[in-house]
Each structure stands twice: as structure tokens, then as C-alpha cells.
Amino acid sequence: MLAIERLSHSFRTGQEETPVLHELNFRVEQGEMVALLGSSGSGKSTLLNLMAGLMKPTSGSILIAGQAIEKMSENRLAEFRRTHIGFIFQSYELIPHLTVRENVELPLVFQSVASHERKQRALALLQQVGIMDKSDMFPSQLSGGQQQRVSIARSLITNPAIVFADEPTGNLDTKTEKEIIDLLIDLNQNGITFVIVTHEHEVARRTQRILQLRDGYLLEGNEQEGEAG
Numbered sequence: 573m574l575a576i577e578r579l580s581h582s583f584r585t586g587q588e589e590t591p592v593l594h595e596l597n598f599r600v601e602q603g604e605m606v607a608l609l610g611s612s613g614s615g616k617s618t619l620l621n622l623m624a625g626l627m628k629p630t631s632g633s634i635l636i637a638g639q640a641i642e643k644m645s646e647n648r649l650a651e652f653r654r655t656h657i658g659f660i661f662q663s664y665e666l667i668p669h670l671t672v673r674e675n676v677e678l679p680l681v682f683q684s685v686a687s688h689e690r691k692q693r694a695l696a697l698l699q700q701v702g703i704m705d706k707s708d709m710f711p712s713q714l715s716g717g718q719q720q721r722v723s724i725a726r727s728l729i730t731n732p733a734i735v736f737a738d739e740p741t742g743n744l745d746t747k748t749e750k751e752i753i754d755l756l757i758d759l760n761q762n763g764i765t766f767v768i769v770t771h772e773h774e775v776a777r778r779t780q781r782i783l784q785l786r787d788g789y790l791l792e793g794n795e796q797e798g799e800a801g
């Protein structure tokens with residue numbers, strides 16, 4: 573599903589080159605739920621931006637569903653992102669003047685899906701994430717946990733091959749965090765592949781597998797059985 577091969581990345585500022593990721597190799601299989609753990613500055617965001625096709629690596633390859641995204645043109649990559657990759661953000665990134673249902677539908681608007689089909693699919697997902705009754709409300713009328721449920725529903729509406737979540741519980745209290753992790757695990761058990769970037773051990777503990785970054789290196793022997801489910 574996701575294959576990272578000899579992936580390295582450096583940032584250049586003026587004359588100076590700052591290496592941030594060093595020859596990473598790993599795979600995430602279809603149906604897996606993987607936590608990418610690491611302290612601040614270890615390179616998590618950089619790796620996530622590369623895997624999500626938001627920037628090009630200095631060297632190495634990122635294959636999603638068998639396709640090397642670093643080789644794609646900007647247009648092809650934008651299209652690929654819209655159809656194959658889902659995102660969940662720490663701060664939800666909902667559009668304030670659209671209703672909950674319209675937010676969830678939005679990725680399908682860009683794919684020119686007919687409005688009755690968009691509505692049907694959005695409502696089905698809102699039901700799955702447990703907030704069908706909020707579909708006509710606006711994001712500001714929802715709690716943080718509910719807003720994250722909207723964002724999760726939106727990430728799934730295109731039936732992506734893989735969903736990347738960037739600190740999805742970073743703004744939530746402990747109880748709500750647990751509920752959101754429960755939801756992600758539930759969705760994973762229904763076949764969704766997740767890579768969850770986090771520095772919270774509680775999130776990582778409940779995933780099937782942990783990839784740990786330290787100073788841009790992937791630690792060996794870091795994969796462990798979690799207590800998922």
C-alpha cells in the first residue's frame with residue numbers, strides 16, 4: 573500500500589544544507605494502522621509532508637498503491653492526492669461557512685460527483701462516525717471531538733487508499749482522545765489503512781505497529797505489538 577524506499581530529505585537555507593531524514597525504508601500494508609512516533613524535531617512532519625505528496629524528497633522513493641508519487645507532475649500529483657489520499661489534521665481544517673454535511677461532501681465537489689450522490693455518501697459517513705444528527709450544523713456549533721469526527725468523515729469520502737492523520741487528538745482532552753482513537757480503530761477494522769503521526773504514547777500504544785523516528789533515523793526493532801482492539 574505504502575512503500576518508502578531509501579528516502580532522504582535535506583532542507584537548504586542559503587549555503588547551508590540541513591539533513592532531516594536519512595535513508596528511511598519501511599512499508600505499510602493495506603489494512604494496517606501504524607503510528608509514527610517521535611519527539612519534536614525528529615522529522616515527523618517532514619516525513620508526513622513527503623508521504624502526502626506535499627513536497628518532493630531530496631532522494632528516494634514513495635510508492636502509494638504501486639505508484640511513485642515523487643515522479644508525478646504537479647497536476648498528476650494533485651489529482652492523485654484528491655483520489656487516493658485522505659488527511660486528518662490536528663486542527664480539523666473545516667470550512668466555517670459550510671455545514672457539517674457540506675464539509676464532508678467537499679472533496680467530491682472537486683470530482684464533479686452529482687449532488688444527490690454526494691449527499692448520500694456524506695450522510696452515510698456521518699452516521700458511521702456517529703454525528704448524523706449534526707449534519708445541518710456549522711463547525712462552530714460542534715465540540716472539538718465532533719469537529720474531528722467531521723474531519724474524519726471528510727477524509728474517507730473519496731475512498732482513499734490510505735489516510736494520514738497528523739496529531740489527530742492533539743487538541744482534545746483525554747476522554748475525547750480515547751473516543752477518537754476508538755473510532756479510528758473501528759474504521760481500521762473496517763479496512764481503512766492509517767498512518768497516524770503523533771508524539772502521544774497513548775495513541776501509539778493502541779495501534780498495531782509503531783515506527784519511531786529519532787533525529788531523522790528510523791529506529792530498528794521498534795515495531796511492537798500494541799493493544800489495539
Ligand SMILES: Nc1ncnc2c1ncn2[C@@H]1O[C@H](COP(=O)(O)OP(=O)(O)OP(=O)(O)O)[C@@H](O)[C@H]1O
Nearest residue numbers: 583585590592610611612613614615616617618619
Ligand atoms: N522548511 C524548513 N527549512 C529548514 N529546516 C526545516 C524546515 N522544516 C523543518 N526543518 C527542520 O527539520 C527538522 C525536523 O522538523 P519536523 O517539523 O519534520 O519535525 P517534527 O518531528 O514534526 O517536530 P514537531 O513534533 O515539533 O512538529 C527540524 O530540525 C526542523 O528545524
